[in-house]
Amino acid sequence: MSLIHLFRRCNQRCVFCSYPAEGGEEGGASLKTWLSELAAMPPGLVQISGGEPLLAPAGDLRLLLAAVRRLGRRAELQTNAVAAADMKAGELAALVKALNAADGYFNVNFPADTAGLDYATTRTRGAFGKRLTGVRRLIKTGARVRLTHVISSLNYRRLPGFAAFAVKKLEGVSWVQFSYIKGTGRGADPRFLPRYAAVRPFLGRALLVCEKNGLRCEVDHIPPCFLGGFYRLNVDIVKMEEGLPGPHLAEKARLPECSGCRYLGICPGPRKDYIAVHGKL
Numbered sequence: 602m603s604l605i606h607l608f609r610r611c612n613q614r615c616v617f618c619s620y621p622a623e624g625g626e627e628g629g630a631s632l633k634t635w636l637s638e639l640a641a642m643p644p645g646l647v648q649i650s651g652g653e654p655l656l657a658p659a660g661d662l663r664l665l666l667a668a669v670r671r672l673g674r675r676a677e678l679q680t681n682a683v684a685a686a687d688m689k690a691g692e693l694a695a696l697v698k699a700l701n702a703a704d705g706y707f708n709v710n711f712p713a714d715t716a717g718l719d720y721a722t723t724r725t726r727g728a729f730g731k732r733l734t735g736v737r738r739l740i741k742t743g744a745r746v747r748l749t750h751v752i753s754s755l756n757y758r759r760l761p762g763f764a765a766f767a768v769k770k771l772e773g774v775s776w777v778q779f780s781y782i783k784g785t786g787r788g789a790d791p792r793f794l795p796r797y798a799a800v801r802p803f804l805g806r807a808l809l810v811c812e813k814n815g816l817r818c819e820v821d822h823i824p825p826c827f828l829g830g831f832y833r834l835n836v837d838i839v840k841m842e843e844g845l846p847g848p849h850l851a852e853k854a855r856l857p858e859c860s861g862c863r864y865l866g867i868c869p870g871p872r873k874d875y876i877a878v879h880g881k882l
């Protein structure tokens with residue numbers, strides 16, 4: 602798996618943004634740079650991120666996706682989908698076609714099921730309605746869409762409500778990932794990192810809603826010991842079973858409490874930034 606940060610420019614100011622608040626390319630990075638980064642990357646899925654990638658020139662984005670396809674690789678386009686609400690239909694269709702040709706999908710950061718909570722999280726007026734429209738347009742245009750719902754202290758009590766919202770209002774979404782906030786970048790504020798134990802009952806109910814309604818889902822950055830009967834939804838398990846390298850090993854660490862845990866062989870432990878804030882599970 603490889604990650605290209607196109608630039609730092611974004612149309613939201615999410616409290617959980619894990620991209621460094623400072624540094625990086627504000628807006629001037631070019632297609633040439635992205636293509637040379639791509640050529641130097643190890644094999645596997647290519648994640649295209651920002652800032653907000655849909656703010657890049659549409660033609661450049663398509664050329665980047667075409668290069669991914671030529672290399673026989675798959676693409677994940679990470680976006681908040683706000684810009685997709687206002688894209689011209691022809692431009693949107695061309696982007697979806699280029700992404701589909703690279704066997705790819707949109708990974709849409711969708712943090713809330715109400716406009717008020719969306720604003721508290723993204724600090725961007727009007728983003729909720731645009732995002733809803735953007736995702737529906739992507740699906741209607743033939744794109745595969747994954748939703749990433751970042752869990753923070755602002756929204757964890759609404760997890761079952763978000764699952765129901767995804768089922769009812771975002772029909773056609775391929776799957777949902779519930780991803781605990783990374784305590785890096787702007788997300789480094791400890792106030793936004795709830796205890797796993799506080800999240801557990803709400804997440805359990807959300808996963809049940811997904812299961813009952815046939816909506817595929819997965820969980821990242823919350824260890825199996827907090828997932829009950831849904832523990833296999835933790836995305837690290839397959840990586841651990843297959844002995845794959847990756848950030849899950851570098852970003853996480855086991856605690857003395859992990860000793861004797863039945864999931865020890867398939868769990869790298871909680872995130873180190875979680876440990877720094879809470880000290881224990």
Ligand code: SF4
Nearest residue numbers: 824826859862864868
């Ligand atoms: S290894 Fe530690 S963090 Fe992972 S499931 Fe076991 S107790 Fe939880």
